[in-house]
Amino acid sequence: MNPTSALFAEPPMMGELRASGALTGTTAQFDTPRGSGLLERTSSFNDWREARTRHGMWQYARSLEGAPLPIASVCAENGDKVRGINFASQDYLSLSMHPGVMEAAMRALRDYGPHSAGSPVLLGNTRMSLALEQAISELLQMDHVVLFPTGWGAAFGALAALVRRDDHVVIDALAHMSLRQGATVATENVVTVKHLNLESLRDALSRIRHQDTANAILVVTEGLFSMDSDSPDLTASQALCNEYNATLLVDVAHDLGAMGPGGTGAIGTQSMLGRVDLVMGSFSKSFASNGGFLATHSMAVKQFVKMFGGTHMFSNALSPVQAAVVLEACSVIASREGDELRESLMRNVGALRGELACEGLRCLGDPSPLVPVLIGPEDVSRLAGRLLFDRSVLVNQVEFPAVPIQASRMRMQVMADHTERQARHAARKLRKAVDDAQSMLQSAPAACPL
Ligand SMILES: Cc1ncc(COP(=O)(O)O)c(C=O)c1O
Missing domain, CATH: 3.40.640.10 (Type I PLP-dependent aspartate aminotransferase-like (Major domain))
Structure with a gap:
């Protein structure tokens, strides 16, 4: 576990996590609130967001502490920091520090x-x-x-x-x-x-x-x-x-x-x-x-x-x-260098998709800088996303409204400057995070040490 990441330093109580609502629900429930109080009626969404944030399940508000490089430092909303392999930035040709x-x-x-x-x-x-x-x-x-x-x-x-x-x-x-x-x-x-x-x-x-x-x-x-x-x-x-x-x-x-x-x-x-x-x-x-x-x-x-x-x-x-x-x-x-960057990008894409397939994970679509890994249920996906963050692998966990309900996925974004080693490491960690998330959920409501 990353020493700077504290949220799951204590074994999470799965019963408590379940009861908080952080593992269930989607934004679809909150997008048309009723009532005459234009501002007040936004609060039910925020209550749900806060429950997810408290348990480290709100994946949307992380910030970079430097350039979007393949190894990056990231700060979560609660102040937790992680330095890890970054498959969450969309600087596909690695041009941001060119x-x-x-x-x-x-x-x-x-x-x-x-x-x-x-x-x-x-x-x-x-x-x-x-x-x-x-x-x-x-x-x-x-x-x-x-x-x-x-x-x-x-x-x-x-x-x-x-x-x-x-x-x-x-x-x-x-x-x-x-x-x-x-x-x-x-x-x-x-x-x-x-x-x-x-x-x-x-x-x-x-x-x-x-x-x-x-x-x-x-x-x-x-x-x-x-x-x-x-x-x-x-x-x-x-x-x-x-x-x-x-x-x-x-x-x-x-x-x-x-x-x-x-x-x-x-x-x-x-x-x-x-x-x-x-x-x-x-x-x-x-x-x-x-x-x-x-x-x-x-x-x-x-x-x-x-x-x-x-x-x-x-x-x-x-x-x-x-x-x-x-x-x-x-x-x-448009230059020769551009061709080389695209070649390197696609080599990394091939390596990542190959490693994920070896781990028995299902990548959607065709080779491109985007590698969507289908997870399915939101609870598995949220928990696996949080475990991955704690284990220093940064990916975007995506769910409704970006994708249909129950079709949650880890969208990995590959860059020209990634290495095949990083692809292998991330694929293994993703497999392990999904397995751990599934067994934690199955064992609920008992306490589940990481
Ligand atoms: C397909 C597509 N169109 C448009 C946009 C919006 O682009 P921008 O980030 O420049 O606002 C995005 C960004 O995520 C996108 O994925």
Whole structure:
């Protein structure tokens, strides 16, 4: 056990743990509280969160005490500290401490200061942000790019700007919350289709077009789904959109930079560069910063989204440092060094998936920087996540609303700078944590020493 981690230093009383409610329940129970007290009615959720926090089962509020490196120091909400193997950061290409990226950040800080001091339409742009639009446009072979302060802002802003009340959004069941919330804000006509299922997509498109030829349809999917590590058939999806006079939007937040020829992601892998209607993404994974973008071939779409997607016009532009970092990351991503980083990343991914399989654990999807390990029940997952933290292995334990209830998983995120040894160590520790969690739960309500 890590000496600085105290929560489970004493044998946890499983009866007490169970009685606290920390092992049961999901956020689904709390998202629509009733009552006239707008503020007061938030308290039942917080009571549950506090019970989980008291028992070290609230995995959401940990903080890094340094850079997101493969070995990292992390502080939990209660002050417990752990230094361990980090499979919980999404710096896929390990660019956050890359010398060229650091130098670009420091140069921008020196020349521009830290503040963009305005939205992009009100003097918030810099030479770097304009060059960044160009770099993304070249990477994706799309003519125009709009920048946003976050990937969330890009998803939400694109949908809010382009989709009108009478239009339709057809969205993959596992699409990211930013896309789903953007869709729901834009229209009530949101149809969810089965994950990656082209028949389900065709059915939805044909049903909508049968009833409504007057309004638009936006089909929304992702290049790489982060909770399942899988990708849609983009060629077939775009062809279906063309057939039914619909528009395709692909969110490439997780694959752009990290995968595909020259870092072009699933779109590049599937030879669809420049052939998808709308591409949006985030700089928060492989580009070592924050920010997001929408790419299009149409100047009219670009200008419309800038004006009517609130998150571009009414939110401060990327800071000069963020713009410079992403710009430098783009040039690494497109270079020979970028190829080598992707090779190293995928070697580590292969090693981790291989080790997890040897341990009898089930990884979902295809090889990508995201390795989701299916656990299932929330109680096993929460307890195993806490044990792993105590044993100095950092992973993201994921549950509803990010994934369905009873389909909890450990989402491991691999970086280029990980080693095969770290992969082996983490897989063994994960196996042991799951086994220990299961036997602790079975032995309840007796006291269970670690
Ligand atoms: C698929 C997807 N889209 C959009 C976003 C939002 O990106 P950002 O973190 O830049 O706000 C994320 C981030 O988790 C994501 O996974």
